[in-house]
Amino acid sequence: MFDNIRADFRAHGSDWGAQGFWAMAVYRLGRWRYGIRPPVLRKAFSLLYKVLFKFVQVIAGIELPCEVRVGKNFIIDHSGGVVVSGYAQFGDNCRIRTGVVVGLARVEDPCAPVIGNNVDIGAGAKLLGRIVIGDNVNIGANAVVTRDVPSNSIAVGVPARVKPRKPRGTASRDWVEEDPVILDGLEPETERA
Secondary structure, three states, X not given: OHHHHHHHHHHOOOOOOOHHHHHHHHHHXXXXXXXXXXXXXXXXXXXXXXXXXXXXXXXXOEEOOOOOEOOOOOEEOOOOOEEEOOOOEEOOOOEEOOOOEEEOOOOOOOOOOEEOOOOEEOOOOEEEOOOEEOOOOEEOOXXXXXXXXXXXXXXXXXXXXXXXXXXXXXXXXXXXXXXXXXXXXEXXXXXXX
């Protein structure tokens, strides 16, 4: 547990005030308590976990239950409105930002997204349901993703449209322009006759 907490501390810029680090420390405590054998001691740590979980949920606005499976170098960049379902799974080197929801599409189908390695999820994005997000994927801010996203892609918009990524160094943008994409609520300029 302590090795994981040290790694999380470094991943969050060695900043004790990083609320994402607080959420990860409480998450690690919640996972660790399952390994405690004496039931009385486990119940005491479970109570501590529940109090700290609620503290982080109320103060930081981050809900990361210990049932979630996260890989190495998982970073919660900003606090506020972050909700992750206990059914979700994250690979290594994933980053999420403020307002991100990773959860169920329907309550009767308890299955949340499975997210690969090197996935960057933008502010306000919603990933819902029984979907798989591949490796090396960027999810744009405020995107609503309800379908699988293949590896080496970018998903933007509501509902999210998937664009393949160009190899690094081939363009200043990170996606292939097949059709105009609305970014930040602005449409691309068009010529007027």
